[in-house]
Amino acid sequence: MSGTFVGMPAFPKAAHEAVHDTTLRGNLRHATHTIRGKRAKAVAEMSDWAELREAGKRIKDHTLRHLDRYLLQLEESVTAAGGTVHWAADADEANEIVAHLVKMTGESEVVKVKSMATQEIGLNEALEAEGIRAYETDLAELIVQLGKDRPSHILVPAIHRNRGEIRDIFSKEMSEWGRPAPEGLTDTPAELAEAARLHLREKFLRAKVGISGANFMVAETGTLVVVESEGNGRMCLTLPETLISVVGIEKIVPTWQDLEVFLQTLPRSSTAERMNPYTSTWTGTTDEDGPRSFHLVLLDNGRTDTLADEVGRQALRCIRCSACLNVCPVYERAGGHAYGSVYPGPIGAILSPQLRGVSSEIDASLPYASSLCGACYEVCPVAIDIPEVLVHLRERVVEGGQVTTNGNKVVLKPAKGHAAERAAMRAARWAFSHPGALRTGQRLASRTRRLHPRTLPGPGKAWSGTRDLPPVPAEPFRDWWQRTQGGKGGAK
Amino acid sequence: MSSRERILGRVRRALADVPATERDGTAYERAVPRGYLREHGERSVAETVELLAENLADYRAIVHRCTPADLAATIAGMLAARGAKTVLVPPGLESEWLAAADAERIADRAESTPDELDRVDSVVTACAVAVAETGTIVLDGSPDQGRRRITLVPDHHICVVRVPEQVVSSVPQALERLDPARPLTWISGPSATSDIELDRVEGVHGPRTLEVVLVGD
Numbered sequence: 001m002s003g004t005f006v007g008m009p010a011f012p013k014a015a016h017e018a019v020h021d022t023t024l025r026g027n028l029r030h031a032t033h034t035i036r037g038k039r040a041k042a043v044a045e046m047s048d049w050a051e052l053r054e055a056g057k058r059i060k061d062h063t064l065r066h067l068d069r070y071l072l073q074l075e076e077s078v079t080a081a082g083g084t085v086h087w088a089a090d091a092d093e094a095n096e097i098v099a100h101l102v103k104m105t106g107e108s109e110v111v112k113v114k115s116m117a118t119q120e121i122g123l124n125e126a127l128e129a130e131g132i133r134a135y136e137t138d139l140a141e142l143i144v145q146l147g148k149d150r151p152s153h154i155l156v157p158a159i160h161r162n163r164g165e166i167r168d169i170f171s172k173e174m175s176e177w178g179r180p181a182p183e184g185l186t187d188t189p190a191e192l193a194e195a196a197r198l199h200l201r202e203k204f205l206r207a208k209v210g211i212s213g214a215n216f217m218v219a220e221t222g223t224l225v226v227v228e229s230e231g232n233g234r235m236c237l238t239l240p241e242t243l244i245s246v247v248g249i250e251k252i253v254p255t256w257q258d259l260e261v262f263l264q265t266l267p268r269s270s271t272a273e274r275m276n277p278y279t280s281t282w283t284g285t286t287d288e289d290g291p292r293s294f295h296l297v298l299l300d301n302g303r304t305d306t307l308a309d310e311v312g313r314q315a316l317r318c319i320r321c322s323a324c325l326n327v328c329p330v331y332e333r334a335g336g337h338a339y340g341s342v343y344p345g346p347i348g349a350i351l352s353p354q355l356r357g358v359s360s361e362i363d364a365s366l367p368y369a370s371s372l373c374g375a376c377y378e379v380c381p382v383a384i385d386i387p388e389v390l391v392h393l394r395e396r397v398v399e400g401g402q403v404t405t406n407g408n409k410v411v412l413k414p415a416k417g418h419a420a421e422r423a424a425m426r427a428a429r430w431a432f433s434h435p436g437a438l439r440t441g442q443r444l445a446s447r448t449r450r451l452h453p454r455t456l457p458g459p460g461k462a463w464s465g466t467r468d469l470p471p472v473p474a475e476p477f478r479d480w481w482q483r484t485q486g487g488k489g490g491a492k
Numbered sequence: 493m494s495s496r497e498r499i500l501g502r503v504r505r506a507l508a509d510v511p512a513t514e515r516d517g518t519a520y521e522r523a524v525p526r527g528y529l530r531e532h533g534e535r536s537v538a539e540t541v542e543l544l545a546e547n548l549a550d551y552r553a554i555v556h557r558c559t560p561a562d563l564a565a566t567i568a569g570m571l572a573a574r575g576a577k578t579v580l581v582p583p584g585l586e587s588e589w590l591a592a593a594d595a596e597r598i599a600d601r602a603e604s605t606p607d608e609l610d611r612v613d614s615v616v617t618a619c620a621v622a623v624a625e626t627g628t629i630v631l632d633g634s635p636d637q638g639r640r641r642i643t644l645v646p647d648h649h650i651c652v653v654r655v656p657e658q659v660v661s662s663v664p665q666a667l668e669r670l671d672p673a674r675p676l677t678w679i680s681g682p683s684a685t686s687d688i689e690l691d692r693v694e695g696v697h698g699p700r701t702l703e704v705v706l707v708g709d
Contacts, residue, residue, distance in 0.1 A: 031690040051528035062523035065510045068503045081673070087496040139696060140687035156687050163688055189693040193685055197696055204697070205606040205645075221672040231644060231683040231698025238640040238675075239606050249499065254520055256672045260664035261528070263678075271686045274547065275626035275663075278698060279678035280640075286675050288602040289639040300495075304502035310509055326690075407502040 005150065008340030010365035015334035024335050027162045032326045038272035039323060039379070045274070046264070055261045057383040060317035063219075063252050064307060070219040070252045071298065077222030081284020083294040088246075090301050090406075095126035097297050098211065098244055102132050105242050107208045113226060113236045114138035115213025116320055117246045117299055119151060119342040120355075123211070134211065135177070135203050137232035139196050146173040152336025152344060154322040155270050160335055163187040174199050200232065210236035210291065214247045215319065216262060217296075220255050223283045224296070227266060229276050237280050243291035248299050250307075250316040262319060265381035269321035302355030308404035311392040315350045317382040322347075324376035324386060330369055339366065346376035350389040357405050358397050364415055367393035398422065442476035449474070531661035532625055540624045541655045545706060547627025551681030552694050553702040563652070563707050567616060568592035570650055570703055576613035580642045584635025585616065589652065600638040609645040615699075616650045617643055620676075622659050622704075623666045627681065629653060629704060630666060632674040640677055649699040651679075655708035 008014060018024060043049050063070055075085045088094035102110055110127070112118065112134050124134040124145075136145040143158035144151050147169045151157030158166070167187040174181040179199045185191060212233070216225040224245060226233045237243060253259065267276045285294050307313050325331045325345030336344035340362035341352040349370055353363040367390050376386045396403065398421065400414040414422070431438045445452075449472040456464040475483075493501075535543065545555045558566045571579060571593050579595040590597065598604075598612050618636035619629045629651050631637045643649050653659065660666050670676060683698030694700065 027689070035686075035690045045532075047532060048528040051525075055524060055526060055528055058524045062520060065507060065514065066519065067507070068500050071500065071503070087494070087499050089495045089498050093495060137697075138687070139685050143687070156690055158687060159690065166688060189688040189691065190695065192688055193693050193696050200697065201610070205610060218672065223672045229683070230685045230687075230696035232696070234640065234644050234677065235697055238644060249503075256667060257664075258524075260667050263663050263667075271690075271692070273551075273680070273692075275623075275628045275678070275680040277551070277680050277682070277684045279676075281672065281676040281678075283673050283675070286633065289633055289675060290641075298499070300499045300502065304499060304506050307503065308506035313506075404502075404506065407498065407505070 005340050005342070008362040010361045011334075011338055011340070011369045012365060014338035014340065014362075015330075015369070018335045018338050019333050021335075023162070024160050025333060027160055028332055028335055030162075031156070031159050032332050035272055035326045039269065039326065042268040042272040042274065046268070049265075052261055052265050053381055053383055056265055056319075056381055057317060059253055059258050059261060060319075060382055061314070063254055064250065064313060064316055067249065067252070067307065070254060071249060073219040074217055074222060074252055075298075077218075077220065078284060078296050079222075081222045083222065083284040083296055086295060086297045088297050088299050088301070091121035094121050094246055094297055094299050094301065095123055098123060098246065099127055099130040099132065101242070101244050101295055102127065102209055103130070105209055107132075109133045109135065109203075109207070110209040110211050111135050111137050111203055111207040111236045111240065112141075113210070113212040113228070113233045114141045114157075115211070115246065116154060116342060117213045117248050118211065121246070121299065121301060123246065135200070137200050137204070137236060138228075139193065139230060139232075142196055142200070143169060146170065146177065150337055151342055153325055154320050154343065154345070154347070156322075160337070163189060163192065166192055170195050170199075178202060204232075204235040204239055207236070207240045209242045209244065210240035212236055212243065212245045214245050214251055215266065216259060217247055217252050218254075218256055218259065219252050221283055223256065223281050225259065226280045227263075227276050228278050228280075229271065231278055234278055234280055237282065238290045240291055242293050242295070244295045244297065246297045246299055248301075249303050250318075266319055266321055269323040269379065269381040302357075304407060305357075305404040306351075306354040309354065309392075312350065312354050312389050314384050315347070315354060315389060317384055318347050318351065319382060320347075321381055323379040323381065327375040327379050328370075329373065329375070330371060334369070339369065341366075346370060346386045346390075347384070350384075350386055350393060353393055357403070358393070358412070358415075364397050367391075367397060439476070439478065443479070445472050446474055446476055529662075530664050535624075535661065537656045540661055541659055541706065541708070543661075544622055544624035544627065544653075544655075544659055547624065548629075548681070548704050549627075551627050551684075553627070553681050553704050556703065556705045558705060558707055559709055560707055563705065564588055564590070564592040566705060567650060567652075568594065570705075571595045571614055574614060574648055574701070576648065578612045578614070580609070580612050580615035580638070580646060582617055582636055582638030582642065585618065585638075586636065590616065600642045602639075606641070606645060609641060612646045614648040614650060615642050615646045616652070618652050618654075619658060621666050621669050622653045623661075623663060624659055625662050628666070629679050630670060631677045631679065632670060633676075634674075640675055643677065643679075644698055647699055648701045648703070649679075650703045650705065652705045652707055655706045
């Protein structure tokens, strides 16, 4: 498997392959079911969960609706605290800025905190091309990096690997990157964690440049927040001399007080803990404590295009907890790779097609990667109505219409693959607005019902291949209604 | 056009639907309802301290309780039990706290390299605030807590919490007490990971042993 999502097949094809991988399905089922029960318990401890969820939603919505103002306020406060702010319109620009900043330090390696934004822009590959080696230090990211694999979950990118597979990857690959795995490594999680500790420690201790994302940025104070478990985040945020944080522009909250909402809802939603082991907050630089220089790279990369969509913009409220992945029946069976993006699962199905547009096959198929059961909306700590956005994006794929791409308004053509569906819908519209024709058609269908095939012909064949066609009743409903006066007549 | 101007321009065009009336200074207060609780449940001061101890222990921190008079002996006992030969000391730590300890004191200095810190056995610090509902201690880099890295690189951290004055019930109450300008580290149990099959395992990069001393009369 290669470490890139470029040229991914559409979701149905990728998912079709994934559901036949019994190891993958077993791993995902085990992991998601474990966390589901724990999350429900952690949330049930909070009698005011509904109010916290509403406040989180409203804080994020308000920020998004005034994003220009809060971006300027953040820039001012970060600068006042000793940081330097850079603006990147897209992935390439962000990668160039980071590569340039690293080169200015004279270093050729960096340590990284797990960050969705840097995954999204393909920073590691871009740095590699500039001769800079980036070491992932989060345990799951390390597993993915060593296995030359792709992430499949927002919180636990290696969720598709079980302990045995992780042991094999460590034993085989660690020596390529530095300190080899201990001899006779077993697959107990404690030993695997110890192996990662030993392997990464030498890298932490010599690192001069750290790269991170951030969970939150506070506009009024210029404070950045990183929420983590292992301590690798603290290592990268405090030991190096230079810290570069790449953060999406939607990660802002207006005030310090706003953190009281998210520091309660995020840990319980993501790892089902009352609080994650470590949370670091920093405001610019501090004399003689931590990095001497701090750079914040503010990333757009499709976020303003998403913001321009009045229905779809709610996806920008996401705090990347991954609760929606853990409850999703489609994710549980298809796995994260099928989504063809660093953002898998329900949130990925609405985020990727908005950040990247729906011009590629995979992005056009993502809004359909759902049964619209709504479990994702139920658990979302910022109440993103994912089913609503999915339906909205399906409409966009089928009917086309005006969208914003790279800041420009363009008119999208309807997708080609949906011509038959559109023709069927047009026919249905005509039939429903011509009652006489509808009645004739329904009676004809009833009388010929013994002759109906069990499967549909033509393009409908694939659909009926895995489904039973509903039988046509002996008498159309409207005839029955008239004959029996709505059942009052006592006839059957 | 700079990327800064380009992004801000895109944001403003994207928000063309937001009415101008929403753009006054009170919009934020009106937009955010704060109907959630300042703390969960009603507890006496003693019960809040008890809850802190329970939740710290639930996430595998080792909890000790003692009076101020016994603190030096308690800390000395913990260091001896661990077999610590060296202990990192923040510049403003109360000197009596380590009066009974045998371990060699290593000062928290700006010049120390990470490798030097890695060779130290233990670290003793105070804290800024502790949160009962979540079992969290927060360090803010004050002189009795030292630089962030001294509680990170050594494998054994002893943190002293003055009870009940440093204990709050909830996250909202903790944030009120903290200064965002200071670098903060919120610690809830020893270093852990959920990355192997989404199950929590203690002990990755941070201190694998966290001992918390609740000191009060």
